[in-house]
Amino acid sequence: MKDIRDLLIAKSAEKHEKETSQQPSLPSSPTHEDLFECTKAKPASNLNTFAVGDNYASIFKFSQFNKMQTSAFPMIFQDSDNCVVTSPTGSGKTVLFEVAIIRALKENSKAKILYLAPLKALCNERFSDWSHRFARFNISAGLLTGDSDMREVQRARACNIVISTPEKWDTFTRQSKNRRESLLPLSLLLLDEIHAIKENRGANLEAVVTRIKNLYHNIRIIALSATVPNIDDISKWLRKPGKLRATTLKFNDTYRSVKLTKTVLGFNRKPTTNEFQFEAFLTSKLLAIIQNYGNRKPVLVFCATRKSTIMTAKALGKKLGSYFPRKPPITDRLQPQLLDLINNGVAYHHGGLSSEERRVIENGFLSGKISVICCTSTLAAGVNLPAFLVVIKGTKTWINGSLQEYSDLEVLQMIGRAGRPQFENQGACVIMTQSAEKAKYEKLIHGTEEVESSLPHKLSEILLKEVDSGQISDFQSAIEWLKTTFFYQRYLVSPYSYAGVVKPVIYKKPSHCLESFLQKGIKELWAGGLITIQQGEFVCSCYGDTMLRNCLSLETMKYLLRLKNIEQDKCLDFLSQTPEFAKVEYRSSEKPLFRKINQSPLIRYRLEGEIEAVWQKVHLVVQFELGRLDYPTHPSFRNLSLGFNFDKAKVLRQMTNLINAGISIFERKGDTTSLRSVLYLERCLSAKAWENTALELTQIEGIDKGVARKLETSNIHSIKEALQLPRESFHRLGIKNSVTIYDQLRSFPQIHLKAKIIRNASTADLLKVAMVITTPIEYIPNYDSSDCTILIHGRNTKELIKYMKIPLRQMSGDLEINLEVNAQLNEKIVIYANFTDKVGSGTEVSLSCLPSIDESDFSDEEDVELMLIEREKRKCEEQAQTDAKRRRENSLEMTEEGVFSELEREDSSMSSVTPE
Template sequence: MKDIRDLLKCKPNHSPNTNRRSPSPSHENLFQSTKNPPSYPIISTSEVGERYTPIFKFTHFNRMQSKAFPSLFQTADNCVISSPTGSGKTVLFEMAIIKLLSTSAKAKVLYLAPLKALCTERLSDWKSRLEPHGISVSLLTGDSSYHDFLKAKFSNIIISTPEKWDVLTRSENDTMARSVELLLVDEIHTIKEPRGATLEAVIARMKTLVANLRIVSLSATVPNIEDFSAWLAKPGATSATTLKFNSSYRAVALQKKVYGYKSRANSNEFQFEAYLNSKLVEIIKTHSNQKPVLVFCSTRNSAISTAKFLSSKSGTFIPRPAPICGRFQPGLSELINSGVAYHHGGLTLEERRTIESCFLSGTVRVICCTSTLAAGVNLPAYLVVIKGTNVWTNGSLKEYSELEILQMMGRAGRPQFGKEGSCVIMTKLDQKLKYEGLVNGTEEVESQLLHKLDEFLVAGVSLGHITNAASAINWIKSTFFYHRYIRNPYAYSEVIKFKLYKSTESLLESFLRSKMRELWNSRMIDIRDKDFVCTLYGTTMMKYYLNPKSIRELMKDANLDVEQLIDKISESPEFEEIELKSMEKQLFKLINLQPNIRFKTKAKPETSADKIKILLQAEPSGTEISNFQGSKTLAPGFNCDKVIVAKKSHRLLQAAIAIYQENKDLSSLESALYLERCLTSKAWESTYLELRQIEGVGLGGAQKLKENGIDNLSQASRLSREQFSQLKIRNAEKVFQSIKSFPDIILQSAGACIAVNGQQIQESIKISVLTKNTGYERSSLIYLLIKNMTSNNLIELRTFSTKYCKKIEYDLQTKAKRNDIIQITASFNDHVGSTKTTSIVCTETEEDSGFSDDDELEIMLMQREKRRHEGDICGTSKKSKRDTSQTIEEDLFTDVSNNNISFTSV
């Protein structure tokens, strides 16, 4: 192997220093005076052509849209548009879409937005307006199925999040991404937020994958919009077309005010928020102009308490409405009848709709709500008040993101309330200047790419975009980070910590070489034929969308038992956002004491890792939180955290299986396989909880079967119809049929390892696995684990899909000594209770081995001739290339649990 130091000596050609950028003729400085905006022609929507004119619900574009029309519709240039919320920016995307589809009806467009809620909103709007005119629209997010993926392949417009598109484009064989001709990026200024690193990497990847890609991006007002233009320029151009519009282009002028309040010494966040209530009435009186008001609060409880406080003062600043009748939560009807209400996800659909209707009709004048309303229901208001700039997220206090602030502000000021609106931010005194800069658009956008650079360098190596030091530097030059680093290197101290006497470019080269060396030292990448290549560890990190630290932790230890593996998963960096709240400690202490929790924390739960360890076991242990005193208020958070832990632990276990197989770590591999099938099936193996897998049998039914002496699936499957009917189980016949159709495995072997004079030789072993599947259609994976019991070594792990192979024949070739015992175990990835094991003893003469379940099922005889090579799996027929491609694509969306949790859902 070539030493990495030799490979890293390769130097690319230096790009000219871009610190001094001359103004580009393609830049249009459209900042206009609010007092004297220029006059120019307003363009009719008929200019887009007769076929697409009906898409728009108006006859003429507004001032901003008319000014942008020539750049968006009459050219194919890349465009960067900076415009305030409420100016009609979305129409600019539609101009670019129509421009493309007018020339190619089958063209593909990709729309990226940072929030799932924004994607859903855009899907609803475009499906209603575009699809009637032959423009198909589809959505791909973390919740999407394989069916959604297939639909997207044939849609004109794909709506997605950066994280989902990152997952989909981490494959060299991704043809869908290469077919995109127009990339629409909404809220591109969110690159400055921690999640922005993914958006930046995805845009850079799309620029590499698609040679003549057109990019149109929309941004809030930011001072360094030219950096985006330089980054998104087409090859050969110095910048993209830049369109900048100030607040005078809003349909309704928005007055923005930030109030800073001094926090009392020793007061906590709850006390500060309660203090803000005392200032709220005066703010509403001053800024609302007797028109509708939205007050955004940090939590549901805060929204309720704020509404109650305002209700008690409502006679002083809003008139009392006529009383209304309805079925509401206790106290809510009284609030509504005072002209105030609260709105959050805990309300019923009927309650939410009634409140929204009352607000739109004017019966309710003030709604206190959480920030989720800003990205969901369209409730316009004259005044928006953001009461406090901190929010509780996953048990910890964090500041609102810039996008969340702008989304909330965007609800203020609508034409039905006049020509102006108002927004007020209430924050701490030391935060006032920061938020004044945010609302006025004076804060420059910096890149966050360095926080996830390791991950995206490995992705570049895997895709073949980075093969050596020179291509690594060329890749970094395709990012927004590069343009900001050249302009403002001191914002990136991690890079300039290298020798300061070097030039800016040389510092960056040194930094990148050190990063590639770190990846090589940690075995994420390797060097073959003078090129960087991904190792299995790097590929595993890519495939399962994991933090590089998580992979390194899984690589550290060996010979783990099940509890040690659970501890390792519980301490994974993937769960950094989950914290154990003080109010939850008593609940988790009680759950930890339950007998079904197999692996208890060493002491009473005190850490986040303790919480995750218990959450991990909650489903397979049959834990029902409603059984615990005081759990009602904690149930939503508990269930939310449980889903997050389930999703991420499945990806971690898949990565663990791949790593332990590569390392030949038999003990850890067996622990990972066991834990995966228990978590996916939501039942501990070899316990009565196995019975929960049967359709129609819940936790209560499983307990009743246990009381009747039925402790597992195997015992239940032996019962006759008459015996089962005597158990007095509800829907006994249906449950009986479910048991009989539940998938099972027949495992048999033919042939033997033959040892001659105690010397190792190579011989063939044949194995057949059959799924007893009458009426059960779900596709599962079967793991075939083969080990040498005598030496306790892993021989092989094979994976088969029951979707394509109902009967599997497999030739094993290995070396074995006389009297060695070869054990073969077949198990499902998503069921417990069906695992089968058989053994072969290596002797001097050929002996047929026994079978694991010959009393239960008809034994399938096997042919003894050898296959041409080890990789030939399915004996029924060879699968075509199309089936293989479909299998690869479907793996991205394989449903591996009863709860529709995909390994790749992020």
């Protein structure tokens, strides 16, 4: 079977070569070797940075480019072709981006440049560096990552250099309805770590780059990659129109400024040994590795988990002894355990440490007081701490209770910290792994593992985005789009690399196999209701638009579309279990923390049994926020607080997206029960408090959790109950600022409804709904961004009659809505009105549809007329106060007017003097 497969691959490659040779001859961009063949010799000496021009030379922190940068300079700075550079990590590739930026700006001072990198940490690093170094030339940089706000988006539109992740750029370019007009005038695209297209997230990178190529035909592309054998496939993909491939520059380890010794050590793992025992075994081997490869110089040991960094540091602290020379002690105020380790020359570093602790450790390592840091992989991408020796202790990490391999990009980032060019010309890295994985990592570090596309695994999601962006409108345009991807380029060369997703058929051409695969992806979108076909063209449906607008995965969207009739008390259960939260990490060290949170008396929905699953963590994080819980004070939880707050922000952001998607889906499906439930959760999350609990009161200025609980002990469980209390009751309860709180309560907006049905024998009945808000709109905080929702449905049938969201800024006065309804006899209609960002303000009306009834019906027992009179009275009092204030100001202005007139006379007399 193997022989037949090899024969088929050979025939496929031969056929592809034959088809290519029959195409019209196109000019080919040269490779690095071709260029040096033309010049007959490599550069004899390194180039001075003034080669970019006297003005821009000061951007660089050095006076001469290194050997690799000097060799690449003519193709990057003096040529305009697209360029793909493959070079070892740590060889100085980023400088090539800066050279390309300078060329683009010299050609056009207002040039727009886009930098894409697969990791936020890389984007943050580039932004921090470039925004500082280019600022002196009035060249601005803007950052677009998943955490960017609208101000950053606006800044990115105005700046010269946009720095972004592929995911954020994808959202950014599809958020405007008129996309063609909103396109930024890009002239240069910089792709960092382009080999990351083979990772799980690489599909987004490949799709975004493909879209940019199709939209900007004349854009110049500079792509940097670690050493990979099939870099020519990437060059063919990134070529300029009319060329066979981009200029390809290949540099080996001899071009690295610091010579790096790379070693992979494979260890046999017994079948009876679990992962914890194997990790302990690897720890026992560390001392010998440091002594054999470390040369008594700084060492970084990368560990799989936060707990592992601590345990490894403790083990090394006991064993290293006098191996490293003793340094003056560090006296900063730190945890005793950490301080003891540091003064033994060892420290641990992870995301759970405070910023002060990380600062002390990083400075101690750079100054030489700390010789070994045991850290997690996040340090490799976010902190510049080069070491002589890097040790990767194990190549698997625990994520959400399961073992997962590090991505290739993570491994290369960790290796990139080896070698310190400012101190020496050598470095070393050692990868410790299982014997079965040894060959894989040897291929990776020596650059012999080929890059494959990950786009097939995300094809349906990518197709939906391209339909939404306008790149794909029918099956033919989908085929044309596919031909511009790296996946297509690579599939023609090696179809059996994709046998798991696209089965090569002996009697079919590769192009026919791809067409069948493409058709399957489009059919999946159509069958799921995410696209529709209108006048022969693919159009993104309302469900597809909802998925993209809220940045959800296809699996999450399918999950939401299956949900129905969700009751209010189960809504959080269902949303916490969406596939969207699969990437939230649940570490074993966090289990005691969430067990403690679950035991809190303020948890509204306590979970049964052990807290083992990711969805349970998500559930409790949301309840922590809505229950206004205090973080546990036990010392064992102190180190987890930073990670907890980071995860909480991420979970709440994703939960908001899910709720927004749920509202759109359940409204479209007419699922009243589910719609009411997600609207309830939306209000609670916006107000950061459970509705129908005393925590409603924390929305009132002056009432904190303590005051709310004090009111709760007096059987006051809501704002409406608190409004019934006389002023004296607040004083008797010992509440500070009771007068102010009493007044604030009465200014908190409440909604009242008035509704009636007008019967009409010939046409549909008319439902008249009047909505009154007690507080004038302009006095409501954040009224510009607040909305009101009205939900109308049959009480018995649960049939959704109407759902609408009304921005407060559009409601100048009381609101009246007239709807035509086909109300059945003896049926009751229920009308709900609520603010989207406040709890305790809403109301409901139950209205019977009997033909004899033509009267108004109120849900609340208060007299709305009296309420309106009280509001007018308050307006008059406020107007009187305003008039009195204006009189005082006028009096003051008359006094000031005399003073200013005197000054003006002095100014005029001074200006009339002619200077000598």
